[in-house]
Amino acid sequence: MEPKQLIKIATKSLSVNRSRSFLTALGVIIGVASVILLVSVGSGLKDFITGQMQDMGSNLIMIVPGDIDIEGAGAGGEAASGAFSSVTVSKLELSDAQEIERSLPQIKDTAAMVMAPGLASYKSESFSGQVIGTTQNYVNIRNSEFEKGSFFTQSEVNSGRKVAVLGYSIAEELFGSQDPVGEKIKVGDYRYLIIGVMKEQGGQGSLTSDDKIFVPITTAQRQFGIDNISLIFTQVNSSDEVTSTIPLIEEVMLRRHDEEDFTVIDQKEILSTVSAILDTLTIALGGIAAISLLVGGIGIMNIMLVSVTERTREIGLRKALGATPEVILTQFLIEAVFLSVGGGIIGILLGSGGAILLNNFIPMAITAWSVILAFAVSAGVGIIFGIAPARRASLLSPIEALRYE
Amino acid sequence: MAKTKNILNLENVSKIYQMDGVSVKALDNVTLTITEGDFVSIIGPSGSGKSTMMHIVGCLDTPTSGKVFLDGQEVSQMSERQLAQVRNKKIGFVFQQFNLLPRTSALENVSLPLLYNGTPSSQIPQKAAEVLGKVGLGERLGHHPNQLSGGQQQRVAIARALVTDPSIILADEPTGNLDSKSGVEIMDIFKRLHHQGRTIILVTHDDEIADQAQRIIRLRDGKVIN
Numbered sequence: 001m002e003p004k005q006l007i008k009i010a011t012k013s014l015s016v017n018r019s020r021s022f023l024t025a026l027g028v029i030i031g032v033a034s035v036i037l038l039v040s041v042g043s044g045l046k047d048f049i050t051g052q053m054q055d056m057g058s059n060l061i062m063i064v065p066g067d068i069d070i071e072g073a074g075a076g077g078e079a080a081s082g083a084f085s086s087v088t089v090s091k092l093e094l095s096d097a098q099e100i101e102r103s104l105p106q107i108k109d110t111a112a113m114v115m116a117p118g119l120a121s122y123k124s125e126s127f128s129g130q131v132i133g134t135t136q137n138y139v140n141i142r143n144s145e146f147e148k149g150s151f152f153t154q155s156e157v158n159s160g161r162k163v164a165v166l167g168y169s170i171a172e173e174l175f176g177s178q179d180p181v182g183e184k185i186k187v188g189d190y191r192y193l194i195i196g197v198m199k200e201q202g203g204q205g206s207l208t209s210d211d212k213i214f215v216p217i218t219t220a221q222r223q224f225g226i227d228n229i230s231l232i233f234t235q236v237n238s239s240d241e242v243t244s245t246i247p248l249i250e251e252v253m254l255r256r257h258d259e260e261d262f263t264v265i266d267q268k269e270i271l272s273t274v275s276a277i278l279d280t281l282t283i284a285l286g287g288i289a290a291i292s293l294l295v296g297g298i299g300i301m302n303i304m305l306v307s308v309t310e311r312t313r314e315i316g317l318r319k320a321l322g323a324t325p326e327v328i329l330t331q332f333l334i335e336a337v338f339l340s341v342g343g344g345i346i347g348i349l350l351g352s353g354g355a356i357l358l359n360n361f362i363p364m365a366i367t368a369w370s371v372i373l374a375f376a377v378s379a380g381v382g383i384i385f386g387i388a389p390a391r392r393a394s395l396l397s398p399i400e401a402l403r404y405e
Numbered sequence: 406m407a408k409t410k411n412i413l414n415l416e417n418v419s420k421i422y423q424m425d426g427v428s429v430k431a432l433d434n435v436t437l438t439i440t441e442g443d444f445v446s447i448i449g450p451s452g453s454g455k456s457t458m459m460h461i462v463g464c465l466d467t468p469t470s471g472k473v474f475l476d477g478q479e480v481s482q483m484s485e486r487q488l489a490q491v492r493n494k495k496i497g498f499v500f501q502q503f504n505l506l507p508r509t510s511a512l513e514n515v516s517l518p519l520l521y522n523g524t525p526s527s528q529i530p531q532k533a534a535e536v537l538g539k540v541g542l543g544e545r546l547g548h549h550p551n552q553l554s555g556g557q558q559q560r561v562a563i564a565r566a567l568v569t570d571p572s573i574i575l576a577d578e579p580t581g582n583l584d585s586k587s588g589v590e591i592m593d594i595f596k597r598l599h600h601q602g603r604t605i606i607l608v609t610h611d612d613e614i615a616d617q618a619q620r621i622i623r624l625r626d627g628k629v630i631n
Contacts, residue, residue, distance in 0.1 A: 002523070002525075004526065008520075008526075012509070012513070016508045313504065314506060317504045317506070318521075319492075320465060320492060321492070321493060321498070321521060321565070322489050322490060322492050322493020323489060325486065326486070327489075398465050399460050399465050399466060402465075
């Protein structure tokens with residue numbers, strides 16, 4: 001029997017039951033589309049975050065509170081998540097930052113930071129943002145650009161003045177088209193004079209400046225009653241010096257601290273840690289979607305089994321007219337594979353199309369491996385879940401089948 | 406001399422079924438010969454073994470003991486796969502229920518046996534159309550079974566049986582589901598085929614139908630009684 005004719009018989013059976021074929025394939029369509037979509041969300045997020053971190057510059061070193069095992073973090077997400085949580089009580093001090101900058105000549109700039117949530121209000125408008133207390137060099141390290149005005153100076157930091165620089169969204173929210181510079185906003189029970197507005201940066205989370213209120217670190221420590229600081233940023237002269245500078249910073253820090261209650265990491269380490277977390281997230285998302293693909297496959301098996309029962313007489317007739325058991329087996333297998341592969345192709349189109357559309361709102365990255373994997377799994381699902389019904393059909397006795405009502 | 410060629414030989418054929426541990430002898434040591442060009446009816450009440458006889462003659466089943474020769478070839482020991490190929494080449498089935506594929510045109514229904522015997526795809530529609538023309542349905546090639554009357558559906562089924570040019574046409578109560586007028590038409594087609602030299606075996610419980618054949622084989626309790 002020609003393979004072309006076998007395929008013709010199978011496609012004919014599928015098209016005779018068009019709506020049932022479509023509904024059966026729908027499970028696979030949804031499964032494949034969701035694998036592609038969710039993996040795109042995960043890898044899009046990873047591309048976005050690592051991209052933003054790379055924008056920070058490769059000559060950056062951070063000192064964070066707590067003794068974190070960064071080596072272990074690269075391998076799995078669990079230890080890595082500790083790097084960004086604030087479960088450890090910070091023992092870092094403002095003077096640590098000053099000491100590092102003073103004693104190491106290869107360090108260009110140092111900025112210390114404290115963070116606290118704060119509700120900013122101006123007249124009847126209010127905005128819930130994050131207050132960042134920092135030092136004057138913050139703008140140099142982050143390459144911040146200004147829409148209006150400028151950042152605070154060293155003397156304003158030293159004297160703990162109540163001045164603030166607003167992120168772009170917060171300024172827009174509170175002031176609209178009005179110029180905020182020179183106005184005063186209220187944060188908690190402090191009134192800050194606005195001296196500058198940052199340019200729009202885009203993005204979300206801790207990496208964007210858009211929803212932050214920047215104030216001198218000394219002022220923030222006083223207002224929120226914080227003695228320690230959350231983070232020290234340092235920038236070395238060139239990225240070649242990063243690796244050699246880390247132990248020197250550790251040395252300076254150890255001289256000032258009794259134990260290793262801090263961790264010195266560079267951007268590369270943070271990147272690999274973040275990547276590890278986001279890879280785990282992507283795999284988890286893909287795994288959840290893969291379950292729906294499996295359910296789709298079981299759906300195919302279910303319908304094919306029902307179909308074998310429903311078409312018992314047809315199978316009996318085909319056998320009486322000369323179809324061998326192998327031919328019947330192949331026919332039903334081809335039907336199952338066509339349903340799953342057809343569903344897989346439609347799913348790929350829908351998933352990729354959806355990812356491209358959603359890319360306008362959230363970062364998405366379609367990955368080749370997810371498309372190939374989803375397609376291979378859907379085809380495999382068709383074969384595996386098609387075998388049982390096809391075997392049942394091929395083993396039917398033609399006499400019993402023809403007699404079946 | 407072609408007239409005397411034996412197309413079907415049953416030698417001491419028995420078929421025993423096991424039902425709930427009890428052996429039931431459906432065919433009991435049956436020996437008979439059908440020659441080429443015969444128009445034979447097999448008649449008997451229900452339980453007489455005529456269905457079993459039809460299954461064995463139609464190569465749908467093999468006997469428990471005894472030998473069956475079809476067109477000189479022993480079929481009683483064949484595997485399911487070999488039997489399928491013999492059915493395709495040598496037997497043309499016509500059923501009481503027509504057994505046409507629904508939502509499938511008359512032409513495609515008649516094409517079905519050709520799909521299973523390696524006929525090149527390019528020749529199939531032409532052959533199927535030709536046979537449909539012979540049963541008077543040349544104008545209805547594209548009609549689906551639900552657009553045809555019972556008699557027309559049975560004619561499609563006859564065309565399907567003829568399309569492989571089989572050694573035997575095996576009809577199981579072919580008029581059982583038809584009104585009397587359509588029944589007469591179908592019997593006329595069988596008579597015409599007989600005159601053209603076809604070997605026809607008609608299984609029925611109806612004496613009136615059986616009498617129209619050239620030869621009658623009566624079965625009772627698994628035995629040939631005439």
